Amino acid sequence: xxxxxxxxxxxxxxxxxxxxxxxxxxxxxxxxxxxxxxxxxxxxxxxxxxxxxxxxxxxxxxxxxxxxxxxxxxxxxxxxxxxxxxxxxxxxxxxxxxxxxxxxxxxxxxxxxxxxxxxxxxxxxxxxxxxxxxxxxxxxxxxxxxxxxxxxxxxxxxxxxxxxxxxxxxxxxxxxxxxxxxxxxxxxxxxxxxxxxxxxx
Amino acid sequence: xxxxxxxxxxxxxxxxxxxxxxxxxxxxxxxxxxxxxxxxxxxxxxxxxxxxxxxxxxxxxxxxxxxxxxxxxxxxxxxxxxxxxxxxxxxxxxxxxxxxxxxxxxxxxxxxxxxxxxxxxxxxxxxxxxxxxxxxxxxxxxxxxxxxxxxxxxxxxxxxxxxxxxxxxxxxxxxxxxxxxxxxxxxxxxxxxxxxxxxxxxxxxxxxxxxxxxxxxxxxxxxxxxxxxxxxxxxxxxxxxxxxxxxxxxxxxxxxxxxxxxxxxxxxxxxxxxxxxxxxxxxxxxxxxxxxxxxxxx
Ligand SMILES: Nc1ncnc2c1ncn2[C@@H]1O[C@H](COP(=O)(O)OP(=O)(O)O)[C@@H](O)[C@H]1O
Ligand SMILES: [Mg+2]
Numbered sequence: 164x165x166x167x168x169x170x171x172x173x174x175x176x177x178x179x180x181x182x183x184x185x186x187x188x189x190x191x192x193x194x195x196x197x198x199x200x201x202x203x204x205x206x207x208x209x210x211x212x213x214x215x216x217x218x219x220x221x222x223x224x225x226x227x228x229x230x231x232x233x234x235x236x237x238x239x240x241x242x243x244x245x246x247x248x249x250x251x252x253x254x255x256x257x258x259x260x261x262x263x264x265x266x267x268x269x270x271x272x273x274x275x276x277x278x279x280x281x282x283x284x285x286x287x288x289x290x291x292x293x294x295x296x297x298x299x300x301x302x303x304x305x306x307x308x309x310x311x312x313x314x315x316x317x318x319x320x321x322x323x324x325x326x327x328x329x330x331x332x333x334x335x336x337x338x339x340x341x342x343x344x345x346x347x348x349x350x351x352x353x354x355x356x357x358x359x360x361x362x363x364x
Numbered sequence: 365x366x367x368x369x370x371x372x373x374x375x376x377x378x379x380x381x382x383x384x385x386x387x388x389x390x391x392x393x394x395x396x397x398x399x400x401x402x403x404x405x406x407x408x409x410x411x412x413x414x415x416x417x418x419x420x421x422x423x424x425x426x427x428x429x430x431x432x433x434x435x436x437x438x439x440x441x442x443x444x445x446x447x448x449x450x451x452x453x454x455x456x457x458x459x460x461x462x463x464x465x466x467x468x469x470x471x472x473x474x475x476x477x478x479x480x481x482x483x484x485x486x487x488x489x490x491x492x493x494x495x496x497x498x499x500x501x502x503x504x505x506x507x508x509x510x511x512x513x514x515x516x517x518x519x520x521x522x523x524x525x526x527x528x529x530x531x532x533x534x535x536x537x538x539x540x541x542x543x544x545x546x547x548x549x550x551x552x553x554x555x556x557x558x559x560x561x562x563x564x565x566x567x568x569x570x571x572x573x574x575x576x577x578x579x580x581x582x583x584x585x586x587x588x589x590x591x592x593x594x595x596x597x598x599x600x601x602x603x604x605x606x607x608x609x610x611x612x613x614x615x616x617x618x619x620x621x622x623x624x625x626x627x628x629x630x631x632x633x634x635x636x637x638x639x640x641x642x643x644x645x646x647x648x649x650x651x652x653x654x655x656x657x658x659x660x661x662x
Pocket of ligand 1: 405413431434435436
């Protein structure tokens with residue numbers, strides 16, 4: 164593409180930025196806007212903490228030599244689904260607010276030559292990072308909660324399986340967070356550069 | 365006076381959007397605006413922000429666009445800067461019809477060819493002065509070394525060599541606008557668009573910004589188009605376009621405005637117009653009277 168653009172072309176096509184650049188800017192957005200980041204991250208954290216506690220409780224039951232009844236398992240699955248849905252909506256909402264707060268900034272980015280896909284990337288990376296750390300902390304909290312309330316049975320606890328569950332929680336939490344940020348990110352990218360020019364905002 | 369406004373229309377034929385042919389010669393005019401109209405629709409109400417603008421801006425020119433608030437200066441800017449599309453008419457930048465460009469080409473144009481300066485500075489608040497200046501270079505794909513070296517040099521050019529790591533919040537309005545000027549220069553644009561760059565600054569600081577723009581214009585030959593109703597600004601320009609109610613009333617050298625303020629000039633223009641209208645009326649009345657006499661005789 165770029166190779167065809169010798170000196171004779173008066174307009175070329177903007178290059179897509181490498182992931183690294185978008186990552187750097189996203190990371191800096193998080194470290195600078197800690198308050199907003201905490202709210203977004205907390206959404207994932209709570210949902211994942213609950214999911215992990217359900218996983219750990221099952222392991223704990225096994226450690227006690229018991230089996231969860233099918234009715235109990237079904238109830239737990241239902242609660243987990245609900246809590247993840249609430250997390251999803253919470254993250255979407257928080258990211259939407261983040262987009263609104265940065266309306267003018269996004270417009271300025273576009274005036275300076277940012278492509279739509281860069282804006283989308285930036286928001287998704289931001290929310291992916293928050294999802295990762297949120298679910299890391301959340302899964303630790305969920306596990307700790309179950310351990311602390313069942314200290315007597317820790318001896319027979321299946322730690323290997325618990326770590327596996329934790330990893331699954333982190334992957335799920337990150338995906339959840341990125342997915343939830345997709346609609347706000349697309350909305351941000353669709354914003355017109357002309358809005359940055361408007362003075363009365 | 366308004367006769368000067370008539371643009372040379374011989375170049376009016378549409379040029380191909382992007383031509384890679386070798387016969388392309390840099391035209392004398394870097395910006396050509398032809399019959400540009402912009403209508404905003406607010407509910408059922410139509411707002412005619414631009415009513416058919418024709419304007420040619422020469423390469424390396426310092427053009428001031430003057431007019432009262434709401435006359436359409438910013439709207440014209442958005443058209444020339446490729447930030448908004450005309451309802452009707454065409455904008456050529458370097459003979460390229462920018463309405464024909466796709467999103468990637470428009471982004472390139474905004475990144476490389478045009479530098480924007482806003483009334484409200486529009487710096488990214490969470491970034492340092494240096495990071496703000498290097499941002500357009502990141503989008504242009506420059507290496508980190510290049511970014512740092514050039515970013516520092518540009519900030520030194522605008523007299524902020526010692527404020528590289530300050531955030532916009534730690535800088536005064538005038539300093540913020542100077543960061544914005546450095547940012548606008550980041551990718552060596554051919555055109556700088558400055559929409560009321562002194563609008564949020566006090567007189568003295570505003571004057572510094574104007575001088576800086578003039579200096580850049582002289583030294584690097586960058587074309588500067590600035591909307592303003594700052595009386596000091598137009599005196600530095602090569603030409604002044606007067607926009608009223610979405611129409612260009614006149615394009616004149618600043619000397620022709622004399623010591624008039626913008627408002628004074630507008631009043632004078634209106635007087636002349638009214639006088640012409642009265643004259644027309646008188647002529648019409650005479651004709652009617654003559655006709656009546658003829659009819660009476662017959
Ligand atoms: N986004 C918009 N929607 C509706 N009307 C607009 C919009 N932008 C500008 N206008 C109208 O267009 C006219 C010209 O505005 P503008 O270009 O901002 O003037 P100036 O910059 O000279 O003050 C005004 O009447 C303004 O209200
Ligand atoms: Mg304006």
